[in-house]
Amino acid sequence: MVDCYSPLILMEFQFPSISILLAFLLFLFALIRIGVKRSTTNKSTPKLPPGPWQLPLIGNMHQLLGSLTHHVLRDLSNKYGPLMHLRLGEVSTVIVSSPEIAKEVMKTHDIIFANRPYLLFSRILSYDSTNIGFSPYGDYWRQLRKICTVELLNSNRVQGFRSIREEEVLHLIRSISPDWRSPINLSKKIFSLTYGITARAAFGKKNTDQEAFVSLVEEVVKLAGGFSLCDMYPSFKFLQLISGMRPRLEKLHKRIDEILENIVNDHKEKNMTTKTGEEAAEEDLVDVLLKFQKHGDLQVPLTDRNIKAVLFDILSAGSDTSSTAVAWAMSEMLKSPQVMKRAQTEVRKVFGGRGNVDEGGLHELKYLQAVIKETLRLHPSAPLLLPRECSEQCEVNGYEIPVQTRVIVNAWAIGRDPRYWSEGEKFNPERFLDSAVDYKGTDFEYIPFGAGRRICPGILFALPNIELPLAQLLYHFAWELPNGLKQEELDMTETFGITVRRKQELCLIPVRYHPSPTK
Numbered sequence: 001m002v003d004c005y006s007p008l009i010l011m012e013f014q015f016p017s018i019s020i021l022l023a024f025l026l027f028l029f030a031l032i033r034i035g036v037k038r039s040t041t042n043k044s045t046p047k048l049p050p051g052p053w054q055l056p057l058i059g060n061m062h063q064l065l066g067s068l069t070h071h072v073l074r075d076l077s078n079k080y081g082p083l084m085h086l087r088l089g090e091v092s093t094v095i096v097s098s099p100e101i102a103k104e105v106m107k108t109h110d111i112i113f114a115n116r117p118y119l120l121f122s123r124i125l126s127y128d129s130t131n132i133g134f135s136p137y138g139d140y141w142r143q144l145r146k147i148c149t150v151e152l153l154n155s156n157r158v159q160g161f162r163s164i165r166e167e168e169v170l171h172l173i174r175s176i177s178p179d180w181r182s183p184i185n186l187s188k189k190i191f192s193l194t195y196g197i198t199a200r201a202a203f204g205k206k207n208t209d210q211e212a213f214v215s216l217v218e219e220v221v222k223l224a225g226g227f228s229l230c231d232m233y234p235s236f237k238f239l240q241l242i243s244g245m246r247p248r249l250e251k252l253h254k255r256i257d258e259i260l261e262n263i264v265n266d267h268k269e270k271n272m273t274t275k276t277g278e279e280a281a282e283e284d285l286v287d288v289l290l291k292f293q294k295h296g297d298l299q300v301p302l303t304d305r306n307i308k309a310v311l312f313d314i315l316s317a318g319s320d321t322s323s324t325a326v327a328w329a330m331s332e333m334l335k336s337p338q339v340m341k342r343a344q345t346e347v348r349k350v351f352g353g354r355g356n357v358d359e360g361g362l363h364e365l366k367y368l369q370a371v372i373k374e375t376l377r378l379h380p381s382a383p384l385l386l387p388r389e390c391s392e393q394c395e396v397n398g399y400e401i402p403v404q405t406r407v408i409v410n411a412w413a414i415g416r417d418p419r420y421w422s423e424g425e426k427f428n429p430e431r432f433l434d435s436a437v438d439y440k441g442t443d444f445e446y447i448p449f450g451a452g453r454r455i456c457p458g459i460l461f462a463l464p465n466i467e468l469p470l471a472q473l474l475y476h477f478a479w480e481l482p483n484g485l486k487q488e489e490l491d492m493t494e495t496f497g498i499t500v501r502r503k504q505e506l507c508l509i510p511v512r513y514h515p516s517p518t519k
């Protein structure tokens, strides 16, 4: 998932001399190219969507500096319209900021916009074109995607991981108990909880390399939090070398690949022996993928490389997104104590004297579900969705979109569109209580998981990873801000990144309500 632009800024600040050199070299190349182009292209220009004036060489990149990208793009769209054209370096890009145009792109012209552009990050880290998140739309991708949605992340499989989630969340609750009345870093705890759940579901029993793997994925997530210069100037291959991006990514890829290779080989070895009934019931995602590789009736063979790529995708796309949502939900509830109280009363009523929350009763927590929906409206984990690419020239809203234009959908801006959301900036879960609006990709004013062929395949996996920890945290504790901080003083600043987290980690004081569960 690629939010953009921050590496450029980092380069600017960290290596001013390199960036000046780069700018100079780019300028020279651009002059040569413009000269060549002028002499070869004909005069007819497509009717592109409106957009701000572009500078030579960098296009509109300078307009994206200084603030969070989804904010800047929303402000620019307010001026130029919900379908806006930008040039970022060499790359022609359109920004979509209204439900109507999102529908046109992701429903009416779904196939034309089903491709993901080839970014350097995805090309190196996700095994060229073998991952689901960034491979181009085609037979290969369809097969991987089908395996993911039908075999790995379907509701039965997700249900099968219930005991893992319950155990891991209970472990979290117990780990909080001794600390009570002193602040704890809830962001950190939630983050390692969701990684722990996802890694256990994917790899089975805790693996010795698991911790190393999780921190490598974290490093990747940090690096991927930006557009690299290389992606802005794809035809200048030398940038990949001098920016240092390629060697860094290759080194990370090598270490991740070694760990995944060991995990896959261990599973192969284990699967050679006959399994007991209990072992067979404890199938993890690697087992399922290997079973498919051996016995599946597949159009294209499933290689070990594909398996590793799918595992990497699930780990990187599945953990940070869910933990971010939990942290934002807690933050918003702290700022609106009446919401926190209502959610707490509901969960304590439903689970009453049981002494603990289990997944059996989660469906009864209608108000908590509304809290989660409202959180994902105001804080969609990936506010700019994942980039798409136009595979053939087409017309959207009366404008021409040339082939290979990059398309970025601003789900964050769409979730605040005043034509659809009254008091859109306000956290108000009640708005979802009697509303049929859902995140399944059919209501284009609300698309925190995207829509169309490229909609997030992990929705079913994500929801209990958000609902269960929240319900447990509310059931067992009251929550207070540390250092006498008032609710209106809680900082809600967002970070740049692949997923938009809280800038400041959420540190809170837990005050016990129900005793710590013992079994």
Ligand code: HEM
Pocket (backbone or CB within 6 Å): 132, 133, 134, 145, 153, 313, 314, 317, 318, 319, 321, 322, 325, 380, 381, 382, 385, 386, 387, 447, 448, 449, 450, 451, 452, 453, 454, 455, 456, 457, 458, 459, 461, 462
């Ligand atoms: C709060 C939780 C989550 C949110 C908000 C979220 C959001 C998204 C979004 C917005 C996209 C891009 C959709 C588009 O471009 O239309 C996406 C793609 C993806 N997500 Fe999620 N996601 C979450 C959890 C998960 C989980 C738990 C998994 C896996 C276990 C997962 C796996 C993926 C994958 C593999 C893709 C790429 C799909 C493709 O390109 O075809 N996500 N997600």
